[in-house]
Amino acid sequence: MASEIRPTRKVRILDVGSGPGILTLRLAKQNPTASLVGIDYSPTQVRAAERLRIRQQVKSCVFRRGDAVNLPFENNVFDIALSVGSIKHWPDAVRGLQEIRRVLGSDGLAFIAEADRDASEEGFTRFARQFTAWYVWDRFMRWYLRSAVFGQSYTCQDAESLARLSGFDQVEVEKIKQWPFFFMKQIKSS
Template sequence: MGILEDKSNARLFYKYLSKVYDQVNRFNWTEEMRSEALSWLEFGEDDKVLDVGCGTGFGTMGLLEHADDVHGLDQSIHQMEKAFEKFGKHDRVHFYRGDAERLPFADDTFDIVWSSGSIEYWPDPVAGLSEIRRVAKPGGQALVVGPDYPHNRVLQRVADAIMLFYDEEEADRMFTEAGFETFEHHIQRATPQSPRAITTVAQVPEE
């Protein structure tokens, strides 16, 4: 387990990173990448949408372009305070402080569940994905963005020591164990020199 997969370490990390997160993040996860990911989802007129690990609200902002009923959850109050500055605490988005592996929502609540830049900090990613499936409505959609596993052996050792990086084979395993049956992976990248993101779009099984 990487050092930032420990929840207390991750909270401390984001206490300081939150000050510059939006400036740093745009080099690895751009508006163009977000728009491309959003295009892989099918939004309905009255969809209820959840952003798991919403952070400062970069993904949330994109979701608001497609849905009016948007909810955001994060464990870092410092990250969420940046989101409050953008959207207000109770205005455009309903915010919750909570744990991705124990989502505080009833079964079958959301039409779409989105999570970008969060899974790499979950100590038990299968548990988090299982929670996403649980709170999503049957026939709904889930989209999860995480860091693709590097090919360079030196970078692999560094990645393993920090947080979760995973390739398509590992994504297959995690999503299958979490109860998803239909999903596809996309590799996204800001520039040829940027780290690769692996974006998985999954259909929530009908019950």
């Protein structure tokens, strides 16, 4: 996803559910003239991201606590919003996407990447293998990921409906090749 986002002018980027901040900081380093904000519901994640930001000496990015369904920002203040692996955790995904739409300016772009509940067995197996070690029973790990992670997520069709319900009328969703995730791009029409 980071390689998809290469703005050519100074832009304001919001990462919703930024977790430990790895992607947010990568984007900040790739786009030194952009200003970035990462928000996360968990204060522990916000502290971890802030520690990483200081270690990596990135000045164009801030991390703060915030809830996706009640974003702590005025209307129309970002050019790009992204969220990776977070939307499935939100208590109300439509409300969260409405919030993203609200804080985006006109022609603003939103990018969502999430676990695909309809992932093929092949893609899922490739992904699950990364988490399998000698001390983790492979079948347990597969069951856990399928039921507790992917089972709580959305299909591409679900995601598109959520985006349209939240007011985005330009929505594209595609499965990510090789991996059991989908990628959704939404544009806030002016």
